[in-house]
Amino acid sequence: MANWKNNAFINQLIDLTETVWFNPDTLPFAEATKGIALSRADVEDAAARLERFRPYIEKVFPETEASEGMIESPLRHIPYMKSALSEYFRTQLSGELLLKCDSELPISGSIKARGGIYEVLNHAEKLALGAELLSESDDYSKLDSEEFKHFFSKHAIAVGSTGNLGLSIGIISAQLGFSVTVHMSADARQWKKDMLRSKGVHVIEYDSDYSTAVAEGRKQAATNPYCYFIDDENSVTLFLGYAVAAERLKQQLEEKNITVDADHPLFVYLPCGVGGGPGGVAFGLKLVFGDNVHCFFAEPTRSPAMLIGLYTGLHDAVSVQDFGIDNKTVADGLAVGRPSGFVGKTMQHMIDGTFTVSDDTMFKLLTMLTDSEGIKLEPSALAGMSGIVHMHNHREYIQQHNLQDTMPSATHIAWGTGGSMVPDEEMQKYYETGAALLKKT
Ligand SMILES: Cc1ncc(COP(=O)(O)O)c(C=O)c1O
CATH class of the missing domain: 3.40.50.1100 (Rossmann fold)
Known part of the structure; x- marks a missing residue:
């Protein structure tokens, strides 16, 4: 551990600086999956099991009647938020921005x-x-x-x-x-x-x-x-349950006439805690879209557990506390100090990068999303929202993958991982905190 404490990149994380990291160890999807025990058949098996349970879910959770027992969330265009981000970060943003509203998932309102x-x-x-x-x-x-x-x-x-x-x-x-x-x-x-x-x-x-x-x-x-x-x-079963989202997202994109191919890349930004949720979704997306989907984790500056695990290659043998980072964040869903070793090792050649977000930024994004689109998310769920901005400001990833010409036809999805069940009073406090921070800037 001592060696890492002198590392400039790690020091940036220790200083709680918002950081963007592109994974130098990604491999083409076909190669990346070689050492992995999980396959498309496992995700299909999970999807089939969820199908079998639909009549039960529909019966006991009446809010799933409209979807006939399928636990799924809407995908929405958020053009006003894209404009708000562009203005706030003073960056011209190309492509489409959408929100995957897992905040509206029935039964428990989160990913x-x-x-x-x-x-x-x-x-x-x-x-x-x-x-x-x-x-x-x-x-x-x-x-x-x-x-x-x-x-x-x-x-x-x-x-x-x-x-x-x-x-x-x-x-x-x-x-x-x-x-x-x-x-x-x-x-x-x-x-x-x-x-x-x-x-x-x-x-x-x-x-x-x-x-x-x-x-x-x-x-x-x-x-x-x-x-x-x-x-x-460590749960493979949890991971597979998350991965089922990908095939369903593909259908939603098709319904919106959104193409994903080499000329129309898809960028997905996933708030990350221990890693199972975002890891499972990213794995599923890679199975469906291969190298045409670019997946990024987003973590709080005070809980960059997965990033430290991936960067050092130490995975669950290291925690943020080992570096004096306190793991105290308003993003309660992401307040994890030690990442999943299973997810880190499974995704180490597949995940395209990770960025960190301060609590203040999450609050500001929360207020901006409420004002621009009327959508309310909990702070954790905003962690991925600035992903589209990073893709425009950190051009090295785009250049390395030869994506310059495809950026106008790219689709960006921020995964909105939770929020619909937050009590109004609590949500109002989040909103006001964000509004006060925005006033200062
Ligand atoms: C709202 C929200 N987003 C994202 C996550 C991250 O999921 P995971 O811990 O599986 O990485 C959580 C975890 O609880 C969460 O509650």
């Missing part, structure tokens, strides 16, 4: 409704198939019954979380009938804990950060043979 709910469904299906209570050809709405609730009540589920994963897993687990415990880090917002408790979820609070909540959860779960621990730091 965590993808992987988190998927892993619980996967576990429930395995148990029910194993007990011969269910077969894959059944109408899964039968899971909404006293018989199944009684069966699942003999099993427990546990997870460690900064808030949104716990919300997703808690809600679906309680609905199925599991006994569920969520180990919440100090970052978790009070309303998320209150909401879970109101649904009968056992919430344990810690004074420390996410890594401690996960470690404690793992330890406690190990004492109960009927308890299934959802391991956000």
Whole structure:
């Protein structure tokens, strides 16, 4: 570690300077996937499982009636935000800017409704198939019954979380009938804990950060043979649940007549905490669009865990705290000090880069998005919003990939990872903080 402390790039992160990093180790997609155990077939298997559960989801979560039990979010053009960014950052921006509104995902209002709910469904299906209570050809709405609730009540589920994963897993687990415990880090917002408790979820609070909540959860779960621990730091199942988003995004782009090919590159900016959500989505996107999609993680300046892991190649053997960075950020969903080793190693030749964003910038972007488009996101979900600006200001990536001529026909997607369930009062405070910061600049 001592060697890295003299490294100029690491020092920039220690100084909490907003930083853009392009990954020097990316490989063409076909090569990058060679050492990876996961494939398109695994993502298709996850998508098929979610299909089987649609009748159940539609039945127990009426907000999914319109989508017939599919947990999916809209993709929206945000041209006024593009103009606002252009003006604020004084940069001419070409191409289209869209927002993937995972903030509007049904059931738990964040990207965590993808992987988190998927892993619980996967576990429930395995148990029910194993007990011969269910077969894959059944109408899964039968899971909404006293018989199944009684069966699942003999099993427990546990997870460690900064808030949104716990919300997703808690809600679906309680609905199925599991006994569920969520180990919440100090970052978790009070309303998320209150909401879970109101649904009968056992919430344990810690004074420390996410890594401690996960470690404690793992330890406690190990004492109960009927308890299934959802391991956000290492779970392949979570990762695959997120990856399903890609094929659906492809359909949404087609519906909007947006082409993605060598002449029409797609840039996607993903807020990153431990890495499972953004890693899974990026992996899925690379499977679908290959080298025509360019994926970037976005992290808070105070929690650049994945960036440090990727840059040093140390992955989960290093934490931001090792460098004296405090992991204290308003972006509670991204307040992770030690990245997932599984995600870092899986994505090390695939992820195109990472940039860091200060809390002040996230607040300002939050207010700008509300004013320009009337869309409200939580601070974490704004982390990727300045990606389009970086692509225009840091031309080396564009030049290296020979994308200069394609920039006018490029599509940029900021992944808006959460926010629709934030209570109005809390959202108003975020907005006012951003407005005050914008006034000063
Ligand atoms: C709103 C939001 N965005 C992004 C993330 C990042 O996901 P991950 O921790 O899987 O990297 C989270 C995680 O909780 C989140 O809550």
